[in-house]
Amino acid sequence: MSASAVANRDDALATPFTRHAHVEVPLVCGAMYPCSNPELVAAVSAAGAIGIVQPISLTYVHGREFRAGLRYIRSLTSLPIGFNALIERSSRRYHERMVAWVDIALEEGVRFFVTSLGNPRWVVDRVGQVGGVVYHDVTERRWAQKGLDAGVHGLIAVNDRAGGHAGPLSAAALLDDIADLGLPVVCAGGIGSPDEYVAALRMGYAAAQLGTRFIATTECRAHARYKQAILAADERDIVLTERLTGIPVSVIETPYIRRIGTRAGWLAKRMLRGRRTKHLMRTGYALRSLWQLKRGLSRGDETADYWQAGKSVATIEAELPAGDVVRSFADAARASVAAAGPFAASVPAVRR
Secondary structure (H helix, E strand, O other), rough: HHHHHHHHHOOOOOOOHHHHHHOOOOOEOOOOOOOHHHHHHHHHHOEEEEEOOHHHHHHHOOOHHHHHHHHHHHHOOOOEEEEEEEOOOOOOHHHHHHHHHHHHHHHHOOOOEEEEEOOHEEEEEHHHOOEEEEEEEEEEEEHHHHHHHHHOOEEEEEEEOOOOOOOOHEEEEEEEEHHHHHHEEEEEEEOOOOHHHHHHHHHOOEEEEEEEHHHHOOOOOOOHHHHHHHHHOOOHHHHEOOOOOOOEEEEEHHHHHHHHOOOOOOOHHHHHHOOHHHHHHHHHHHHHHHHHHHHHHOOOOOOOOOOOOOOEEEEEEEHHOOHHHHEEEHHHHHHHHHHHHHOOOOOOOOOO
């Protein structure tokens, strides 16, 4: 099925998000370092949802030159894929590299972008020149307002059940906090089962973003022990650690986490608060976490590695093909529409 056919399909799952992303299923495989390998991104998109490319994962972990990596994904599916731009200006060199990646992605036909950790204006301006769309990660209203002011087309609302950098609010509270801004909102966090997916759409979200659920898939190259830890974990096994990036990150409480603790030292905290030192500290954390997470993906050593995951582990019971995950979620959503009528976000027009 071509991308245009998907975009024009009259489907019960159509929302502002599906029209923006030109997909059939309002579902996102979120960008994950180090787990967003090309085969996983392609499998999610091929099933009618959208996989998001994480550029550092694609190049540093999975060994693909960036343009060649995008073309490899394109050889696996012709359906839409997205790109994640982490736009915090931690250094000039990093910013220049991100600008180059965005430009290459546009040249290779990518039209859906997710921005994180900064002002998305420059991405909106670049992407808008070719009719693309930008959604921005937010954890609370002030960041959503900044995204709106920068011209983004939608918001990805990261709640307190998410993996990675979780937010402080529940899914319901966060949606209530930002819904009046008038942009489509994607629920990110705590969704591991079709029932949880349907609940998010019934709440008023235009789509859902999953991360942990897609790590436990056959296409994901995470180590088998990492996947098994996700299947075995309950939400009580998910803790927040400051020792990975300096900002609380959701991880599985492995023997390694218990041994080293979860709190950053007093000197690190002081430097993270300093106007001149915070970028240096974050760069140092990023370099260390790149090495540790890459090692964790390949070695699967619970005594020496971080394994990121969200509280959705509680409802993830089996490793499945990514396409089966997408189809089971879509089937549950269609059944809900047949039984209870359209979702609240299924409106006839998009604001932007």
